[in-house]
Amino acid sequence: MGSAGVPVVVGLDNGGTSDNATVLTVDGRFLVDGLLEIPSDVGAGPEAAVEALARAFDGVLAHTGVPRDLVRAVGLDTPGPASATGVISSRGSTNFSQPAWRGFDVRTALERRLGLPVVYANDGNAAALYAHHVHFGADAMARSSVAAIVGTGLGGGVVESGRVVGGAAGMAGEFGHVHIPLDGLVEPDQAAPVCACGFTGDAESVASLTAIRRNLLPYWLARHPEHPLAAEEPDRAAKLLRGYGERGDPLARQVFGQQARALGRLFTIAANFTDPHAYFVGGGVVEAAPEFRDWFLAAVAEHTVLRAEQRAVATFALVPDRDMAGARGVAIAALEVVRAAAVAAPLRPGGASA
CATH class of the missing domain: 3.30.420.40 (ATPase, nucleotide binding domain)
Structure with missing residues (x-):
């Protein structure tokens, strides 16, 4: 070989x-x-x-x-x-x-x-770099991108001129701990989501598997106690939720809709800092049936507020080969x-x- x-x-x-x-x-x-x-x-x-x-x-x-x-x-x-x-x-x-x-x-x-010699990157940065080079190919070194990787937590990366931006302490691209506006994102009677890091209202407190288990699903199941997932143990219910979302279950789509809006708000912040050519979404939330992942990515794009000039040149895409x-x-x-x-x-x- x-x-x-x-x-x-x-x-x-x-x-x-x-x-x-x-x-x-x-x-x-x-x-x-x-x-x-x-x-x-x-x-x-x-x-x-x-x-x-x-x-x-x-x-x-x-x-x-x-x-x-x-x-x-x-x-x-x-x-x-x-x-x-x-x-x-x-x-x-x-x-x-x-x-x-x-x-x-x-x-x-x-x-x-x-x-x-060993070269190090965190896993979110590595996935962001791969998505950038696959998407842009020969133009990768002349383009910029941001990526949000939704998993147990929320990782990501910033790529500028084909290279990951590491930052002074290696913490650049830690999108999970960027605070996002909660007004209009959570329901009026929904408690402000708290991240495992202790922050209230950061992106990971909404857009992660941990957020589903700790913050989002308990709220929606309390409103819909008849839902089948209400009978499941919390960790298992959180992991099963994506399957319900793929089948169009309204409660699951409410939860994932909140996550998509959170990522849109995160990308809106990124747009005003780095103005990238592309926005990538990766992780388990998009390793799903085509209709679901297309719906989710479209919802992220819809809730990313860009200026007309930015919208004309920016693309939204999935991280390939997760x-x-x-x-x-x-x-x-x-x-x-x-x-x-x-x-x-x-x-x-x-x-x-x-």
Whole structure:
């Protein structure tokens, strides 16, 4: 499967349960067509998780037939919050709950384990970067975009001139914790939604699976106690809701309608900060039947307030290949670092590269 003699980068997508891996050649071809997953072992702590990432690395090279000496760099993404250089938040996170993870430098640990340069991005940034490059293709380096990734929380990314905007502490694109106007978004008798981070009225407090379970579904089921989901345990009810939405269930559409309006308000804020060429929506909410995901994306676009000049040039689209977007996006990020290093390499006397 490998391309004889062509250097590559490897992309590793670390998740709460699985690691996925891909290989990208320096001339821009992915050598893995689908998921190539193994258990991530993050629940066993950092040391076990780094070993699992190393196994994923070895496995994808064996799968593609690429020799190790052709690997120029490795891209790694993990769930956040984490710093721009891959240090997990000192407060931990949903996926890294053990105390040993708090403040752990996962990028450096993997770099030492593999003996190769490792480029880090959080999973929302990686998915945003992949969506940007797939959507714009050859024009990617001349375009900008924002992406909102709806999952357990709400992640995302800002891409400018084809590159992720990381920010001073690596927290740029943390759209989940941007406050949005609640007037007209929640019902008059609906309590102001509270995020797991403690904020009231941020985007994640409405547009996330956690928000459905904690804030939205309890309110709507209290108004409609006859609904079948009222008999379900809350976590299960939240996970079942999308199926009801796909079938046109009115209560489910009310809940997802609130989420779409929240994303529209979030993108309205983004429009006035970055004025991007494209707005991407990803995550489980759009990994659904075509009619539902088209309805949801149209609702997001409808509630994104743009000036006429912006509306004329902006596009709304879904993040493609959601399960592969993380590994592929961080591979793209690693490839950009490799290319930049090649351009910056000093010349030896006589014009040869160092």
